[in-house]
Ligand code: SF4
């Protein structure tokens with residue numbers, strides 16, 4: 160069995176636990192602005208549609224965080240234990256269970272017992288850090304109050320967007 164097959168089997172047996180425990184407080188997917196653009200392009204929907212239907216703004220302390228909507232703690236993009244946006248899922252989902260910040264492997268994920276299977280996830284860590292620092296800086300600077308503000312900010316600040324992530 161290849162590494163990929165083993166990884167796929169572990170995830171199938173797990174039943175997508177990592178996508179079913181969101182609470183907007185302790186467990187949520189933090190999005191970069193580029194994640195939102197990729198989702199918009201991947202779904203073929205405009206930014207406003209994506210922001211209104213799939214994105215929440217949460218505040219933790221003084222930080223503004225963009226995250227995916229959840230229904231009964233389950234990610235809005237999960238269907239029958241599968242991610243429906245696999246090819247353009249957020250960079251945070253792409254690196255999981257390598258957990259950032261802190262850079263450790265989430266012990267709640269069964270894959271944590273097989274660090275040798277996590278080479279692909281580690282490959283995206285640099286991109287994760289880069290995109291999230293950029294997003295944090297922009298959100299601090301513009302301090303958006305609403306979802307509509309986010310669409311405006313994305314168009315203003317990411318004009319030179321090189322947003323593609325290689326997907327397999
Ligand atoms: S990444 Fe980990 S927690 Fe998520 S489905 Fe796979 S094995 Fe389960």
Ligand code: SF4
Nearest residue numbers: 178234236237242252
């Ligand atoms: S976007 Fe996909 S991988 Fe990420 S939490 Fe939602 S269903 Fe899971």
